[in-house]
Every structure is written in structure tokens, then in C-alpha cells.
Amino acid sequence: MLLLFLAATALAAAVRAVAGTNPFLSVIAGAVVAWGALKLYAVAVRAVEERALPELDVASAVSGLRTGTLVGLALFTATIALIALFGGYGTKGGVSVSGAVAVLGTMAGVAVVEELLFRGIIFRLVEQLVGTRGVLAISGLLFGGLHLVNSGATVWGGLAIAVEAGLMLGAAYAATRTLWLPIGLHFGWNFAESGIFGTTVSGNDGTPAGLLHGVLSGPAAVTGGTFGPEASIFAIVICTIPTVLFLRTAKQRGHLYTRSELKTATGTGAAANTAHGTEGTIADPQ
Numbered sequence: 001m002l003l004l005f006l007a008a009t010a011l012a013a014a015v016r017a018v019a020g021t022n023p024f025l026s027v028i029a030g031a032v033v034a035w036g037a038l039k040l041y042a043v044a045v046r047a048v049e050e051r052a053l054p055e056l057d058v059a060s061a062v063s064g065l066r067t068g069t070l071v072g073l074a075l076f077t078a079t080i081a082l083i084a085l086f087g088g089y090g091t092k093g094g095v096s097v098s099g100a101v102a103v104l105g106t107m108a109g110v111a112v113v114e115e116l117l118f119r120g121i122i123f124r125l126v127e128q129l130v131g132t133r134g135v136l137a138i139s140g141l142l143f144g145g146l147h148l149v150n151s152g153a154t155v156w157g158g159l160a161i162a163v164e165a166g167l168m169l170g171a172a173y174a175a176t177r178t179l180w181l182p183i184g185l186h187f188g189w190n191f192a193e194s195g196i197f198g199t200t201v202s203g204n205d206g207t208p209a210g211l212l213h214g215v216l217s218g219p220a221a222v223t224g225g226t227f228g229p230e231a232s233i234f235a236i237v238i239c240t241i242p243t244v245l246f247l248r249t250a251k252q253r254g255h256l257y258t259r260s261e262l263k264t265a266t267g268t269g270a271a272a273n274t275a276h277g278t279e280g281t282i283a284d285p286q
Contacts, residue, residue: 001015018052024101025097025103026103027101027104027108028105030106030109031106031108031110032109032232033113034108034112035274037109037112038056038112039115040122041053041116047158053178053278054177055120055178056174056180057178058195060176060178061180063180064178064179064183064184065183067184068182068184068185068186068188069185069191070182070188071124071184071185071277072186072187072189073192073196074186075185075238075239075242076188076189076192076229077192077196077197077234078238079229079232079234079238080199080229082232082238083216083222083224083234086222087222088214088218088222088278089215089221089229090217091198091213091215092215093213093214095142095212096209096211099209099211100160100178101281103191103195107190107191107194108186108187110187110190111183111184111186112183113185115257116179116280118142118169119139120179122139123135123139123170125126125258126138126139128259128262128263129259130160130259131257131258131259132255132256133256134259135166136174136228139166139170141162142168142203143161143162143166143167144158144160144161144163147161147203150202150227151203151204152203152226153201153227154225154227155203155232156227156231157203157225157227157231159233159234160224160230160231160236161231162234163177163239164243165186165189167180167243168212168246169182169185169241170182171246172185172246173242174247174250174255175250175255177255185188193229193230194210195210195211197211197212197213197214198210198212198214199214199216199228200224200226200227200228200229201227201228201229202230203228203231212213216229221233231247
């Protein structure tokens, strides 16, 4: 399944290259990548694991994506506002609506592919071996490690991503046992970061320009330095709040499983099925 998602990542890069700088083609490219990744995930899980997909329950798709996107937008807006308050953020040049539209498509594809890989595959499968609490730490570190390959990456930036994003997105999945909320959070944060405020995403020098052309200056602890705002201490503090709330919700719903509980559950993916109390109706792109 990891090989399949490496293929999906390559497809995403190829489609973005074809789209070039045309914002409308970028939106189409993002939609194609997102649809293709969802379809690939659904086919692979059914073929390899021979089960339904409650994590893509269609009944919670709209609410999960909407809530996640709004919360992600709000979290990054709060982060950049604090950075600006301490003199670390400003803008130059005019406003680019086409830039924001182009980022919209790119970040949609990125959010879907990365969440299917990290929460849909890695989190879910490793959880069966170490339990929910263990996989929160493991998947968070792996998520942070992924971003160390970016050109402007720093070790601190990778650790920051592991804590603020890896833990938050994992906790969001644990709370809902669907992928829609994490996908929405991931998209909303990234779109605000690049598509609205025009700052570097995860140390990626190739981050496309958005609505504004953001300029960061000052101490790296405040601005995140070359890694971007995600390495700011403010991002960690802001994102810790929803992480705690998601974990509390997961505990209240009985979604924090131990390894022994998962071993005694029947069927592959039983944790997700148990959380929903049903196999669910699957949002399978046709």
C-alpha cells in the first residue's frame, strides 16, 4: 500500500507540473490528485484487507471537511496574528487572487494524499501493534520526519511539525475515527499558511505564492525561520489546544484503544468499526 501511495505522490507532482502557473489548471490538478488518491485507497484496502471503510464514511464527509477546514484556517490565522503582534510578519506587493486559487488546488491534493498515508494507513495499522497512545507518538514523529527532506527544513522544524501537526491530526482521527476531519484540518492550515498569508510551508522553498506575499523577520523562535511559521513557538502553543480537546473527545467516546483491546477485536480495522458501531456507508469515488 505504501508503494501505491508513492505512485500517487508521483502522480500529484506530474499533474502539478502540467498545470504550471495556470491557477484553474491547478485546481483541476488538485481535484484529480485527491479523487485518484481516495479511489486508490479504497481499492487497495478492499483488495488487501477485505473490509469496508468506516474511515471514509460518507455521512460525516461534509461536516468533517467543513469543520476541519474552518478550524485549520482559524488556527493558522491565530498563529500568524501572534507572530505579527511580535513584529515577525509583514507583507509586500499587492494582492494575488490567482495565486490563492492556484494554492487551493495544490493544498487540496496534498492534504488528501498525506492524510490517507499517515492517518489512513500508518496510524491505523501501527495502532494495532502498539495501541492508540503509542501510535500517536510514532505517527507524529514520522510525519515530522517526512518534512525534514524539504530544502529549508531544520531539526527543530521537524520536531515542531511532529508535535503541533502530527499529534493534532492523529488526535482528530482518534476522536472521530474518520479521515475527513484530519483532511479538513490539514487543508485549512496549509491553505491559510500559503494561499492566504503567503508564507513558507514546512521549509519548502517551492511553496507557491498566495493571496498575500508574506515576509517573516525576527527571531526564529517567533517566526519559524527558514522552515516557516510551523516552526514558531506560537504554532506549537496554538495547536496544542485542539489536540487536547480531540484527545479528551476520543477518551469520552472510548476511541483510545490498548494493544490488548485491538488484539481481541475481530476483523481487520475493528477499531474503526467498533468506534462507529457499524461498517458505515463509504464515500467511494466512481
